[in-house]
Amino acid sequence: MCGISGIAGFKNIAVPLLDSIRHLEYRGYDACGIAILGLHGIEVRKNIGSVDEVNERERLSEPDGKLGIAHTRWATHGGVTKENTHPHLSCKGDFALVHNGIISNYRELKKELIKEGHKFYSETDTEVIVHLVEKYFAPSKDTEKAFIKAIKRLEGTYAVAMITIYEKDKIFCAKKESPLVIGLGGDTNYIGSDFNAFIDYTKNAVVLDDDEYAVVSKDRYFIKNTTNGETVRKKITEIHWDSDMAKKGGYPHYMLKEIYEQPQCIINASQVDRQHIKKISDMIMESKKTYLIGVGTTYYVSLMGEYQFSSVAGIFTPAISSDEFKNLAHIDKDTLVIAISQSGETYDTLNALKYAKNKGAKTAAIVNVMGSSIARLVDLTILQGSGPEICVISTKAALSQMIILLMIALEIAVRNKRLASKNKIEIERHISNLPEIIQKVLNEKSGFIHTIAQKYSHINNWLYLGRGKYYPIALESSLKMKEVAYVHAEGMPAGFLKHGTIALIDENLYSIIFMPPKSDEDLYRLSSGSAEEIKARKGFIIGFHFGDKKESEKLFNEEIALPTVPDVIAPFLELVVAQLFAYFTAVALKRNIDKPRSLAKSVTVA
Numbered sequence: 139m140c141g142i143s144g145i146a147g148f149k150n151i152a153v154p155l156l157d158s159i160r161h162l163e164y165r166g167y168d169a170c171g172i173a174i175l176g177l178h179g180i181e182v183r184k185n186i187g188s189v190d191e192v193n194e195r196e197r198l199s200e201p202d203g204k205l206g207i208a209h210t211r212w213a214t215h216g217g218v219t220k221e222n223t224h225p226h227l228s229c230k231g232d233f234a235l236v237h238n239g240i241i242s243n244y245r246e247l248k249k250e251l252i253k254e255g256h257k258f259y260s261e262t263d264t265e266v267i268v269h270l271v272e273k274y275f276a277p278s279k280d281t282e283k284a285f286i287k288a289i290k291r292l293e294g295t296y297a298v299a300m301i302t303i304y305e306k307d308k309i310f311c312a313k314k315e316s317p318l319v320i321g322l323g324g325d326t327n328y329i330g331s332d333f334n335a336f337i338d339y340t341k342n343a344v345v346l347d348d349d350e351y352a353v354v355s356k357d358r359y360f361i362k363n364t365t366n367g368e369t370v371r372k373k374i375t376e377i378h379w380d381s382d383m384a385k386k387g388g389y390p391h392y393m394l395k396e397i398y399e400q401p402q403c404i405i406n407a408s409q410v411d412r413q414h415i416k417k418i419s420d421m422i423m424e425s426k427k428t429y430l431i432g433v434g435t436t437y438y439v440s441l442m443g444e445y446q447f448s449s450v451a452g453i454f455t456p457a458i459s460s461d462e463f464k465n466l467a468h469i470d471k472d473t474l475v476i477a478i479s480q481s482g483e484t485y486d487t488l489n490a491l492k493y494a495k496n497k498g499a500k501t502a503a504i505v506n507v508m509g510s511s512i513a514r515l516v517d518l519t520i521l522q523g524s525g526p527e528i529c530v531i532s533t534k535a536a537l538s539q540m541i542i543l544l545m546i547a548l549e550i551a552v553r554n555k556r557l558a559s560k561n562k563i564e565i566e567r568h569i570s571n572l573p574e575i576i577q578k579v580l581n582e583k584s585g586f587i588h589t590i591a592q593k594y595s596h597i598n599n600w601l602y603l604g605r606g607k608y609y610p611i612a613l614e615s616s617l618k619m620k621e622v623a624y625v626h627a628e629g630m631p632a633g634f635l636k637h638g639t640i641a642l643i644d645e646n647l648y649s650i651i652f653m654p655p656k657s658d659e660d661l662y663r664l665s666s667g668s669a670e671e672i673k674a675r676k677g678f679i680i681g682f683h684f685g686d687k688k689e690s691e692k693l694f695n696e697e698i699a700l701p702t703v704p705d706v707i708a709p710f711l712e713l714v715v716a717q718l719f720a721y722f723t724a725v726a727l728k729r730n731i732d733k734p735r736s737l738a739k740s741v742t743v744a
């Protein structure tokens with residue numbers, strides 16, 4: 139949801155600055171721009187389109203200068219136009235500023251500034267900030283003071299970075315509820331919305347907290363509290379991600395690369411710190427109620443957790459979509475809220491956690507990004523170790539989160555005496571076999587899945603059906619189809635179908651059913667019943683199922699048959715197939731796979 143970056147260096151920084159927004163493009167790709175301080179003042183180059191498109195038109199790496207800021211935009215206030223693209227300049231062009239977040243009181247501020255003679259060029263909320271700085275600089279001629287005065291007037295959320303002609307070696311930045319990190323490179327320092335902005339140059343970073351600001355020069359920086367001006371000392375975090383991990387590595391799209399990384403991600407997920415699994419299990423056992431929260435994919439992951447905790451551990455832990463949390467949850471000090479978030483920055487989830495914390499609840503989170511806002515807010519963080527997920531669509535992070543939730547459910551099941559330790563070991567063995575099984579399916583089935591996806595890529599409406607644990611899998615799979623292929627897919631419990639939606643079924647409606655293995659006898663029988671209901675009404679149905687092709691001939695019009703696996707890991711295998719099915723459909727439809735329209739990787743607005 140907008141990426142910001144900045145570099146203070148000892149030589150020309152235009153090329154690394156351009157690289158930094160290439161690495162941040164997954165946060166926003168409506169438009170991008172740079173501002174570089176050169177000999178003759180600040181030069182801004184910006185336009186709408188992808189970083190490469192804008193670079194081709196505006197030649198972003200051309201300007202000379204050792205200090206600069208840059209931005210990739212995901213539009214919130216104002217359309218996708220050149221004028222609305224960041225950086226924004228003050229009236230005289232003395233200050234340039236980029237921003238991620240939403241300034242909720244910008245209308246009042248804009249009115250005030252226009253009255254005082256400031257001229258606005260964009261419809262953005264951001265532009266008020268740079269004019270505010272200009273206003274406060276005029277009497278004092280002190281940039282830091284003017285910057286802080288301006289920041290204090292802002293309501294809403296922000297990560298802001300600013301340069302000025304009056305301080306030739308300084309980037310001024312501040313943060314509230316939108317992420318901001320400083321990268322320490324020795325003789326060159328960086329700022330970014332996340333580590334990806336500078337991971338090619340340094341692995342040492344300092345994470346800013348809310349209501350802090352920093353002034354960053356090439357070989358120095360300081361951080362202060364915005365409210366009281368006191369200096370804040372912070373520890374340096376070492377980033378474990380490799381810059382190669384964030385590159386495509388020969389795959390045509392990050393989405394495909396990340397789908398193929400899932401075997402390794404499962405290994406990483408099953409090796410998370412055992413003490414953390416034990417600690418979160420203690421927290422669940424000690425709480426009177428536990429909620430699982432997330433949004434979009436992570437809500438479906440939470441729902442999968444709800445099924446796993448119920449069936450394996452025998453406890454009811456409702457999943458709530460973070461955006462609805464306040465409307466639904468009952469919080470007190472005996473409540474535990476577990477958040478699931480890849481980015482650790484999602485506004486709705488962060489907000490729900492803060493609400494729960496204020497009411498005295500304990501909090502924990504499974505996140506992929508160390509140092510993220512959610513990771514720093516909660517009482518206990520489990521880092522899932524999936525590596526950078528660059529494609530806007532979540533695949534590997536979601537599967538890893540499901541595995542970690544299953545591991546927690548197993549731990550509690552033993553403590554609840556629902557599972558003997560030896561059976562837990564047996565299930566853990568099945569989980570440890572999953573990477574190899576997924577690898578085999580990816581190797582052997584992806585060609586076939588590609589063919590099927592292409593064959594049905596003209597279909598505009600799908601029903602995705604599953605019972606039990608296959609229901610969250612159906613929901614998550616349908617979301618993949620919607621977001622990457624822009625094809626409508628409705629996920630629902632297969633048993634729910636007959637209570638209304640079945641009226642839609644005729645030869646023009648296509649369905650996918652997520653079948654359990656036959657060993658799950660009741661669920662298999664019931665799911666087969668749902669498939670029969672569709673066939674009886676001439677509906678077209680593709681079965682994702684385990685086992686023999688022949689036996690299922692009567693049940694499905696088309697099928698993707700998978701090797702028979704133990705019940706506990708079966709849903710994960712079908713999820714991988716559904717991810718590939720969505721991916722290949724999107725390829726056939728020539729969609730913008732890694733950056734689908736209207737989506738952003740990290741949704742930091744309400």
Ligand code: F6R
Pocket residue numbers: 433434435436478479480481482483484487530531532533617621739740741
């Ligand atoms: C879907 C997707 C989104 C995110 C959601 C939460 O593929 O990526 O639905 O899952 O916006 O984001 P995080 O996990 O970063 O909190």
